[in-house]
Amino acid sequence: MTLIDYFASLSDNPYFGAGFGLFGLGAGAAVLRKCFQGSLILFRRHYMITLEVPCRDKSYQWLLQWITEKGARQTQHLSVETSFEQKDTGQIKTTYDFIPSVGTHFFRYGGTWIRVERTREQQTLDLHMGVPWETVTLTAFGRDKHMYFSILEEARQMALRKHEGKTIMYTAMGSEWRQFGHPRKRRPIQSVVLDTGVAERILYDVKEFIANPGWYSDRGIPYRRGYLLHGPPGCGKSSFITALAGELEFGICVLNLSERGLTDDRLNHLLSVAPQQSIILLEDVDAAFASREENAQVKAAYEGLNRVTFSGLLNCLDGVASTEARILFMTTNYIDRLDPALIRPGRVDVKEFIGYCSREQLELMFLRFYRGEESATLASSFANSVLKFKKPVSPAQIQGYFMFHKENKEEVLTNVDKIWTLS
Numbered sequence: 001m002t003l004i005d006y007f008a009s010l011s012d013n014p015y016f017g018a019g020f021g022l023f024g025l026g027a028g029a030a031v032l033r034k035c036f037q038g039s040l041i042l043f044r045r046h047y048m049i050t051l052e053v054p055c056r057d058k059s060y061q062w063l064l065q066w067i068t069e070k071g072a073r074q075t076q077h078l079s080v081e082t083s084f085e086q087k088d089t090g091q092i093k094t095t096y097d098f099i100p101s102v103g104t105h106f107f108r109y110g111g112t113w114i115r116v117e118r119t120r121e122q123q124t125l126d127l128h129m130g131v132p133w134e135t136v137t138l139t140a141f142g143r144d145k146h147m148y149f150s151i152l153e154e155a156r157q158m159a160l161r162k163h164e165g166k167t168i169m170y171t172a173m174g175s176e177w178r179q180f181g182h183p184r185k186r187r188p189i190q191s192v193v194l195d196t197g198v199a200e201r202i203l204y205d206v207k208e209f210i211a212n213p214g215w216y217s218d219r220g221i222p223y224r225r226g227y228l229l230h231g232p233p234g235c236g237k238s239s240f241i242t243a244l245a246g247e248l249e250f251g252i253c254v255l256n257l258s259e260r261g262l263t264d265d266r267l268n269h270l271l272s273v274a275p276q277q278s279i280i281l282l283e284d285v286d287a288a289f290a291s292r293e294e295n296a297q298v299k300a301a302y303e304g305l306n307r308v309t310f311s312g313l314l315n316c317l318d319g320v321a322s323t324e325a326r327i328l329f330m331t332t333n334y335i336d337r338l339d340p341a342l343i344r345p346g347r348v349d350v351k352e353f354i355g356y357c358s359r360e361q362l363e364l365m366f367l368r369f370y371r372g373e374e375s376a377t378l379a380s381s382f383a384n385s386v387l388k389f390k391k392p393v394s395p396a397q398i399q400g401y402f403m404f405h406k407e408n409k410e411e412v413l414t415n416v417d418k419i420w421t422l423s
């Protein structure tokens with residue numbers, strides 16, 4: 001505790017006043033005490049700088065972690081935060097992080113002592129999360145607010161480093177996005193084998209979009225881009241989006257449009273507050289509206305259930321909301337069931353069909369799965385044998401079949417007819 005804090009706490013303390021009373025100073029003491037308190041407040045106002053970070057702020061958790069890591073190592077009051085981490089083997093490891101608990105802590109930063117006060121309101125709840133309202137207040141001598149900028153930036157960088165090589169999934173909770181599960185190990189984009197050129201086209205388009213915000217603002221075009229991946233199940237739509245997010249070092253915000261309680265207003269808000277560097281994913285968009293539009297009765301029933309309306313979704317997609325780059329992906333198995341208004345340019349700028357396996361895909365999947373010198377010739381024989389059946393086959397079916405024969409690649413060529421019976 002610094003000298004000034006010591007005096008400050010004394011001045012807040014009723015016994016301090018009582019002490020004066022004991023020395024017989026009576027009413028004079030009260031006047032003195034007031035003057036002393038007043039000068040301390042003045043001193044604080046002019047020579048101390050305070051930063052208040054409420055729990056709703058994005059920096060809140062980063063800051064607590066940073067304080068633990070960098071500064072308040074000697075602090076005695078800790079609270080635990082349990083998290084899960086995926087190792088390279090895929091195994092999940094549990095880790096325990098200690099963060100400063102409710103109370104007062106001190107640490108030194110760049111030669112300055114900083115007081116950290118973490119407080120929890122007993123009476124106030126964060127209504128969105130249903131948890132007690134908390135605040136962290138940092139107090140330091142001086143007037144240099146740049147010190148706080150660098151602390152916040154260091155805390156952010158440290159949090160980012162922690163998630164290096166990982167993809168964070170977010171889910172909507174109330175009007176906020178919350179991390180869902182543990183950060184997953186990035187899926188390499190080459191591990192999702194799409195037909196020739198498809199992955200490259202999408203990747204090029206997204207990268208170009210991210211690199212050119214100025215192009216959009218110069219022309220007054222909202223800085224957002226919509227993608228629709230459509231095609232049969234098990235062909236890699238979701239896997240590709242996950243791998244793409246990993247490649248771009250983005251997170252993924254998954255929204256289920258059929259969710260009860262997801263109203264037009266909430267959707268609009270969620271789209272505008274999506275975390276920086278994230279892809280918004282609306283999966284199976286056909287399922288949310290197709291049945292609803294079938295007849296007026298069903299439509300009326302759905303609207304009574306507090307769900308997103310079709311016109312609400314269109315407005316949200318058009319909204320000016322975010323100033324950040326907004327990348328939105330939609331997937332569907334049935335593009336013909338989608339209302340043309342939903343997928344018109346401006347709402348969906350790029351449409352890609354992700355279909356059953358082509359010859360190239362069959363060969364490439366074989367080569368990725370079975371390594372070794374003779375694999376090149378076996379890959380082409382495998383593709384020939386599959387195509388002879390003239391039946392559509394999805395990459396998910398091929399993956400399942402390979403898993404079944406993972407130890408013996410020769411057998412893969414003799415049992416090809418089993419591809420369709422295994423799944």
Ligand SMILES: Nc1ncnc2c1ncn2[C@@H]1O[C@H](COP(=O)(O)OP(=O)(O)OP(=O)(O)O)[C@@H](O)[C@H]1O
Pocket residue numbers: 191192193194231232233234235236237238239240332333395396397399
């Ligand atoms: N093109 C692909 N390359 C590699 N693996 C794939 C590919 N397509 C699918 N898979 C594998 O099949 C499984 C299912 O794929 P995924 O969920 O991405 O398909 P989807 O097209 O999104 O299906 P749905 O339309 O049912 O959501 C995953 O385990 C994935 O690894």
